[in-house]
Amino acid sequence: MAKPKIAICWLGSCGGCDEAVVDMNEVLLRVAAAVDIILWPVAMDFKYDSLKGMKNGEIALSLVNGHVRNSEQEEIAKLLREKSQLILAFGSCACLGGTPGLANLTTKEDIFSWVYRDAPTVVNPNGNYPQTTSSVNGKVLTLPEFYDRVYALNDVIDVDYYLPGCPPPPYSVMYAVSAVLEDKLPPKGSILAPHRALCDSCKRNQSKPDKISIKEIRRIHEVEADPDTCFLAQGIICLGPATRDGCGEACMSINMPCRGCFGPVEGVEDSGAKFISAMASILDAESDEEVATVVNQFVDPVGYLYRFSVPASMLQKKRVEK
Numbered sequence: 001m002a003k004p005k006i007a008i009c010w011l012g013s014c015g016g017c018d019e020a021v022v023d024m025n026e027v028l029l030r031v032a033a034a035v036d037i038i039l040w041p042v043a044m045d046f047k048y049d050s051l052k053g054m055k056n057g058e059i060a061l062s063l064v065n066g067h068v069r070n071s072e073q074e075e076i077a078k079l080l081r082e083k084s085q086l087i088l089a090f091g092s093c094a095c096l097g098g099t100p101g102l103a104n105l106t107t108k109e110d111i112f113s114w115v116y117r118d119a120p121t122v123v124n125p126n127g128n129y130p131q132t133t134s135s136v137n138g139k140v141l142t143l144p145e146f147y148d149r150v151y152a153l154n155d156v157i158d159v160d161y162y163l164p165g166c167p168p169p170p171y172s173v174m175y176a177v178s179a180v181l182e183d184k185l186p187p188k189g190s191i192l193a194p195h196r197a198l199c200d201s202c203k204r205n206q207s208k209p210d211k212i213s214i215k216e217i218r219r220i221h222e223v224e225a226d227p228d229t230c231f232l233a234q235g236i237i238c239l240g241p242a243t244r245d246g247c248g249e250a251c252m253s254i255n256m257p258c259r260g261c262f263g264p265v266e267g268v269e270d271s272g273a274k275f276i277s278a279m280a281s282i283l284d285a286e287s288d289e290e291v292a293t294v295v296n297q298f299v300d301p302v303g304y305l306y307r308f309s310v311p312a313s314m315l316q317k318k319r320v321e322k
């Protein structure tokens, strides 16, 4: 019997999600024996023309990591959608826009001005910016179009399943691939991670007092955090109450608070808004002045609360006055 065909592909990606696949170690060899990997640009030599030549739906599953910021990434995403029975948005960039999505807090014009004109290391006396088409010595050169904003994968194609994480832990990658191979997939649109919040499984949860009250926000690099006590109880912002479980507590294990890479818990649209609501209930402040004092200690709240999710959040992008 023919083996199911699988594609692993990166769009706007740092490569960490591909690394998570490699981190499956010897299990990867078992998976590789059970499937036919027909595309994995980071690891093997494949030609996109071979992909274009495949029949629609010929690929059983495509694991797509990275965000979409340019026309080439969109084209590849659409090609994979056409050729695949199932698309798995793999990692926080594909699911939510990821850390590159923080670029949506500025504009394409500001990015180009800084990168090609204003940064102190740039020498560009003619003020040239990249063009999608240019001619050199009679030859036409083309570059992908850089879009106005970063998109999550489901902004440009229909996505069947989601596996968040920056990157997803190897055991959840194994679970996702096994579910496809064994035909044990949950309903379309499911996020392949627990429905509960990280706090529900966090070992530090037991250390929480009955009622947490914060008089002061402390930043993780400014204090020596107790390794067994709930970060919030120590006044350190931890996004565990608003973040989906499933990461394996990698950050907690090195005494770092949750930064939210697994995205919102089931039923929550915007994890940043959810956390602000949770925080409002634990602030120990009576007057407006006291509230302002504590809130002002929260440095870069948008960058902190939406580190992995600006494009998929209610914010989506910077609003520019026309």
Ligand code: SF4
Binding pocket: 012, 013, 014, 015, 016, 017, 065, 066, 090, 091, 092, 093, 094, 098, 099, 165, 166, 167
């Ligand atoms: S989710 Fe994280 S590890 Fe994966 S491509 Fe994005 S930044 Fe890299």
Ligand code: SF4
Binding pocket: 198, 199, 200, 202, 203, 204, 205, 229, 230, 231, 232, 233, 238, 239, 240, 241, 257, 258
């Ligand atoms: S707030 Fe953070 S440290 Fe505290 S229980 Fe939740 S996940 Fe754990």
